[in-house]
Amino acid sequence: MKDFCRSCSAVLSRRGRFFAVLNVLFFVVLLAIALVSSSLFAPPPAEGELVDVFLGLFDGDWLFMVLGIFVFNLVLSAFAVVTLPGLVFFLLSPVLLLYRAVVWGCLLAFSSSGRFLAALPIVVLEGEAYVLAAVAGTVLGLGWLKPDWVYGGEGLSRREALRRAFKEALRLYVLVALILFVAAAIETAAVLWH
Amino acid sequence: MEWSRNQKWFSIALLGVILPVSLLVTFKLTGIIPEPLQPKTFRADVVSSNITRPSKSTTYGWVTNHYSDAVASVELKVAIGTYHVGDPRYAYSDYLNLKIVAMANMSQGFIQSVTVQFLRTSNKNSVVNVNEDPDYSSTECLKIEKIYDYSTESEAYIMATTVGEPENCSLTSHAYWIFLNEEEDIDHFLIINFETTYYNGTAYRKAILPIQIGVLKP
Numbered sequence: 001m002k003d004f005c006r007s008c009s010a011v012l013s014r015r016g017r018f019f020a021v022l023n024v025l026f027f028v029v030l031l032a033i034a035l036v037s038s039s040l041f042a043p044p045p046a047e048g049e050l051v052d053v054f055l056g057l058f059d060g061d062w063l064f065m066v067l068g069i070f071v072f073n074l075v076l077s078a079f080a081v082v083t084l085p086g087l088v089f090f091l092l093s094p095v096l097l098l099y100r101a102v103v104w105g106c107l108l109a110f111s112s113s114g115r116f117l118a119a120l121p122i123v124v125l126e127g128e129a130y131v132l133a134a135v136a137g138t139v140l141g142l143g144w145l146k147p148d149w150v151y152g153g154e155g156l157s158r159r160e161a162l163r164r165a166f167k168e169a170l171r172l173y174v175l176v177a178l179i180l181f182v183a184a185a186i187e188t189a190a191v192l193w194h
Numbered sequence: 195m196e197w198s199r200n201q202k203w204f205s206i207a208l209l210g211v212i213l214p215v216s217l218l219v220t221f222k223l224t225g226i227i228p229e230p231l232q233p234k235t236f237r238a239d240v241v242s243s244n245i246t247r248p249s250k251s252t253t254y255g256w257v258t259n260h261y262s263d264a265v266a267s268v269e270l271k272v273a274i275g276t277y278h279v280g281d282p283r284y285a286y287s288d289y290l291n292l293k294i295v296a297m298a299n300m301s302q303g304f305i306q307s308v309t310v311q312f313l314r315t316s317n318k319n320s321v322v323n324v325n326e327d328p329d330y331s332s333t334e335c336l337k338i339e340k341i342y343d344y345s346t347e348s349e350a351y352i353m354a355t356t357v358g359e360p361e362n363c364s365l366t367s368h369a370y371w372i373f374l375n376e377e378e379d380i381d382h383f384l385i386i387n388f389e390t391t392y393y394n395g396t397a398y399r400k401a402i403l404p405i406q407i408g409v410l411k412p
Contacts, residue, residue, distance in 0.1 A: 013200045016199075016200050016203035016204065016207075017203050019203070019207060020203040020204070020206040020207040020210065023206075023207040023210040023211060024206065024207070024209075024210030025210075026210075027210055027211055027213075027214035027215060028210070028214050030214065030218070031214040031215075031217055031218050034218060034221075034227060035221065035226075035227065038226075038227040038228060108218065108222075109227055110230055111230070112229055112230055113222055113223060113229060116222050117219075120215065120219065124211060124215060127211075128211070
């Protein structure tokens, strides 16, 4: 267990530069879009609460809500939307990550202060998780397309590079899952408390 | 060296979160990124229509409420249709057919969203079942976002947003007001609210048109 945790953090260290760059890009784009959209468009009328939608969907069962949000974010939002396209072509992961930053920037710009502050910890945690998912997707894509870019100097074949990239992605996804679980718990608490 | 390089990238990653998020919070709280506006709300007077609970199936007529200002004209028409006695589809409960026709027109600006709410004001011994069959409803320049119905604990509603930024929109729908109590010695009241949120060129406004229908004990 200890060795596995060490290997997870070792993978993150190895991809530290790329992670840092994507992290900065994601949050800077989010801020920029929030500023631009608030200056270009008139603020919409204050909306009704989305809380009722969540409560209705999960029938107020907090455990089911945590698990439901966690599974949805992990499988669909992180893996299917961010990581998997990167396996097809490595640039798709960062592009889809930044598209998410654009969408979130627009949503945050037009939300009330109360809702914005309640959503902020969830935005930061989920943002970090999706950045890690994008790192995983990019490594997977480069693993078969340009193995020298990720494992330069090791002389790996495409197959070996892809296998190693899968192992790296798996370790990154342990961190993604942990962060998304915490985010789901906070989101559930925010919805139920509200 | 390895550790200090890792520290450097970790610090950059951390700053990449802290700086933009701090700026975002500052801009939001200082109003540089403005708050969504609470639209000024205008509530029209309630138009009421009462019927006495019949002993056999009976058909009634229309009730209308209307609101207008310098740029907007909003109308709610409710047809109190047939009162059905002891219908087997609803466990031999009585029910009242309602047809809702809601329209909004602007001479300037656009309509943003509409909601039709069914509020039971007297007791919870009835439910409202909104017909979701597309053959029994129609919309113009609207997209139905949600229909919520058939619960003793919550009020029913239809929520719709406009397609594009139209100057005109309309919604026609059918609902069934089902009376769950077998005794006939209580009165039932239902308020149907038509809420329209619109932009008049300078600000958002909300107009609420209520129609109250009463089914009184014989």
